[in-house]
Amino acid sequence: MLKTYFQPFKTDISDIPLPDKFTFPFYYEPHELSILAAKELQKYLTSQTDFEHNFGLQENQTGLVIGKMFGVLVCQDKEENLGYLWAFSGKLAENNHLNYFVPPVFDMLQQDGFFKKEEEVLNAINQEIESLKKDNNYLLTKEHWATTQKKATEDLQNQKERIKQLKIARDVKRQNFPTNASPTEIEAFEYELSEESKKESILLKKMTKYWNYQLENAKKEMQVFSDKITELKELRKQKSGELQQQLFKQYAFLNQNKKLKSIGAIFDNNPPAGSGECAAPKLLQYAFENDLTPIAMAEFWWGQSPKSEVRKHQQFYPACRSKCEPILEHMLEGVIMDDNPFLENPAEGKEIEIVFEDEYLAVINKPAEFLSVPGKNVKDSVFQRVKELYPEASGPLIVHRLDMSTSGLLLIAKSEAIYKELQSQFIKRTVQKRYVALLDGMVASDEGYIDLPLRVDLDNRPNQLVCYEYGKPAQTKYKVIERKEGKTRIHFFPISGRTHQLRVHASHISGLNCPIIGDDLYGIKEKRLYLHAEEITFNHPITKQNVTVFKPANF
Template identity: 40%
Template structure:
């Protein structure tokens, strides 16, 4: 997969320039380093009117605070229209932001919050102390009532008077709680409404800033007019009929390149976009790796831009020929099978009719009369190593429960494309699918699912690191994401086409597998050393 050979060569030439340390006069490549530094770049190979090929270059949004950088195509928006909107927008929004910031850090709001927090803390402490005191008294009364009822030599009058006194004590506790509640409500009414009013003011300032910002964003989006390959021009907002365009729409490298080519009578031939600089906080971007256009910003935009242009059909994934004619069976009995899956073989058939060959397909051909086989877990196409399949539904359910309850021990071996400084550790980075670029996964602390990986270094060799992974959860691409992310190992697995750079194979292998055999109750362990 990957870009066309012409676009790849053009991209590699730009990457060589970036690697030299200077993007343009006065703009060093180090501006792309740091927490906010990385950026998407794009190249477009074009055919000029005289038939010769040329190359256009672009970057997403701004570069070092500049829309215009020598050697790169300009932005799409109307400069004069934007100049009438942007300065006013920046001043107005900044003033609203400053007002909200000033109030959020004001002495009045700070004091109200502290006083009300202190009141709530006192109330909670006093409530618990009062509850414990009343509970102790209640238990004492309970014992005294039992003694009164079980003392035979008391007169009925004496017993009745004593029980009445206990009832009066109970009523006294309830009256004390009512008085305490009333006192707390009075204190609450003195502070809580004042704090609530102050908090409402802060929310109102934030809401006003957002409303004004959205209004200015609409005006900024109206400075973009998009012209397709057939020459039809539409306002940017018309291309997003169901919602406002997302921030940055029209500023992606691909959109800039195509718009410039059509405006100057150039025929697009091949396009490629790649990341350069520090990866984003979510991960999923490696310097020098190629990525498709994003869906939220470019999904509605690029199809319109390309209308009227002859475009190659999307390339469909077709796996390479299966590496082995037969499955490598490590263990087999009446209940389960342990397979050593080769790199390049699917675990289960794909949705496409051409993707039928898989471990499961071959197992079913091997056991045509079994109620199974059923795979208990899966390995990525590019990952090799141990898989367990059940030959009946009961064994399958029992093994799945062990995976669910994390009673299965798994160890993977990988070759990391770079040095790993520490010797061992645990990575806890939550993961979710990248909605703009399936099946790639990204780190998302808010919406991601918990993912935990323990790891240890096995060896260091020629700038690469051999690592053992012990996944404690089973998220999609978990080990690959945890390796590549800056907060993980900080370097991708060698040969990872999604999170690093393609090689002859993905150097990731499921080496050991241990679990309790559902039929015998004995713990079993299997090992197949990594083939690299």
């Protein structure tokens, strides 16, 4: 079996040195060996006839398009022979097992496995529930119950209305009763009215008792079916829970010390859907099971981009955070990896520049790869720096933010009152901002408008998704400045201010489909992100004059 999955390089790799450390899976530039392994996998995908899957790469292709994340793991066997493993995330061509690709950690599709057997039991329960819901006798009892409820409500309401009207009539009679009547006549008159009132009240009680009896019988008829449906639903819930716990135990992940840890233990019995099905855990699991030493790893997208995410054909991507990070933390325990860049201070050795300042506010130029506010692991930020610059300043200081990777102009308020005034302008969208960016590709139209609502990718923070159901409105105007050598220099005028708005609007297939150069989330990493907030116009809270500050990009 080992020969099927562990493949030698078809390219001469004798001159390529091995990396000193294993790949940090959540932020990396693929090693040369990983790139070669990926190219050999991509060559196979282009020419293979082993399976059929609609990646959406053929012209005029119809049907459901499903792009796929693939992974490669460069590793050594016990004899130090170098080779690689391949894997795909989830299923491929509706299969878990395909030639050359490592198997899943646990195969839910195995026909004689417990999952399929229990799935059949659950399906049978579901069918019985649906059959009962459609049973003609059940539908008749439901209809009888509803009709009885309606008749009871109407009948009792009519009697209550009758009592009300008779009371009004009695009051009229009292008003018209002769004032010179004798005490005996008055007593007889009041007795007659009282008896009439009692009679109607007694009738209402009898009617209520009658309808309660009718409703009780109707409910009992219906409950014969509804109780059975509830009982089956409880059984389904119990069976489903037992199956889930059994799955949690079966999904157990190895590390280099052969230590197993179940997905239930890793996620405290609440794993996100699809956990353990990504390429990275599959690759490492197979390597550790077969005494292969991991050397380097990379994952790439193959196929059309999904409608929500930004995924480019053949482009490398890091492992997802929500589903993979807790699993890989266990699997890579003790493996010497590249440094975690999220623990490093990207602002080290960089300075902020004051572009405009008076006694009330300032506008600073933030360098690229510099946090606007303190992060989870790194506290150095514009906020920390301006606190040191203006120790007497009160209030939040930072009026708005820029992505860490974006350079450009930021407004600083020196007091809480000024902060609130400027914040109000941002909320009312009276502040005008202009960004300049360099895009990887040729934008066809000279100017335009992008309207793609955004929300955070819950499985892969801080990435954003285009989502028309739950996304927040995000609009951007743009104007092309120059097209040259396959690149487009462009001005962006954001109307809203969502996280990563310009980056997603530039890169997404429904936006400009041209990522910003250097975008390590939605494009290809370079020495920096070529996005700069170069101009801002606001109304000065004290002078009430419009202020425009400009700082050109250095790219």
